[in-house]
Amino acid sequence: MVNFFRKRLVQANRDGTFTIRFPDFIRELLVDLGSQLDTALDHDTNPDLHRLFPTAYADDAERDAGYQVFARGELIDSRREAIALLAETANNETLTDEELTSWMHVVNDVRLVLGTRLDVSEDGHDDVEPDHPDHTLYVLYHELGMILSEIVDGLMSALEQQSDGDEPDDDLEGFGINLTDRPDDSHPSDEN
Secondary structure (H helix, E strand, C coil), X not given: CCCCCCCCCEEECCCCCEEECCCHHHHHHHHHHHHHHHHHCCCCCCXXXXXXXXXXXXXXXXXXXXXXXXXXXXHHHHHHXXXXXXXXXXXCCEECHHHHHHHHHHHHHHHHHHHHHHCCCCCCXXXXXXXXXXXXXXXXXXXXXXXXXXXXXXXXXXXXXXXXXXXXXXXXXXXCCCCCCCCCCCCHHHHC
């Protein structure tokens, strides 16, 4: 059953910041995974990194090789900056848009690496039995997906606030439910 009334783990604030409600063990996990990703970026031949550096020109190997030489360093630098910012802000209760976006990039990158290692596809059903040797990695992959979803929802909520000029959404507003105003002045007990 969905808990409609739980607090969001990433809440957009009116001042453009975000309140972060991830428990400490999630924060520590993200820092550790970011550190592992940083180390993995040093290994050009690591096949698990393939999705982080996709082919730009599938029909032209020479042109793609040139792109990889040009872009790879910049991509690594931007990933390392995001990892460093996540580590610096992991214990903060409030993040800026830039900081939360860095968290999003790191979580997404780690998920891409895990997905490559596990050979996860968009259309595949990736549930595995508890005795599967990679069960823990699959669980981590799915948990990172939920964390990523929380971050994206928080960022989207802030964009909606900016475009509407309204106060932050409450938990029921997204469902089109308004419990304070009736469409007319009638009351259900008046109909009897």
